[in-house]
Amino acid sequence: QVQLVESGGGSVQAGGSLRLSCAASGNTGSIYCLGWFRQAPGKEREGVASIDSNGIPTYANSVKGRFTISQDNTNNTLYLQMDSLQPDDTAMYYCAASTQYGTLCRQMAIYNYWGQGTQVTVSS
Numbered sequence: 001q002v003q004l005v006e007s008g009g010g011s012v013q014a015g016g017s018l019r020l021s022c023a024a025s026g027n028t029g030s031i032y033c034l035g036w037f038r039q040a041p042g043k044e045r046e047g048v049a050s051i052d053s054n055g056i057p058t059y060a061n062s063v064k065g066r067f068t069i070s071q072d073n074t075n076n077t078l079y080l081q082m083d084s085l086q087p088d089d090t091a092m093y094y095c096a097a098s099t100q101y102g103t104l105c106r107q108m109a110i111y112n113y114w115g116q117g118t119q120v121t122v123s124s
Helices: none
Strands: 002-007 010-013 018-026 033-039 046-052 057-059 067-072 077-082 091-098 118-123
Touching (some): 002 091, 018 033, 018 118, 033 077
Parallel strands (some): 010 118
Antiparallel strands (some): 002 018, 018 077, 033 091, 091 118
16 A cells, blocks of 8 residues: 655746645555646646656656656655646646556556645636
């Protein structure tokens, strides 16, 4: 079992920045992929960024160049640095972990552990 707890959400104006954190606990040694996903009201959940056990990141086209995913293995924490935020980035952001080795980390279907989410609101 893996437990995930997100923090760092909030309200910012367009052009601002936020850093989300996701603390992982439990059987963290079984994790192959970590990812950030978001869901805006009335929309489907979508992938934002992911990182595999080798530290290789992938990003959705909509956030490339603005968001950075990183991880600190010493304290089992995943981060999402979000810069140049826009109103379209407003959503509930979720951290997720997958224990399926060798899969593509950008595929949402492989994630079997999810956090409770943290709200990000960007005003114009």
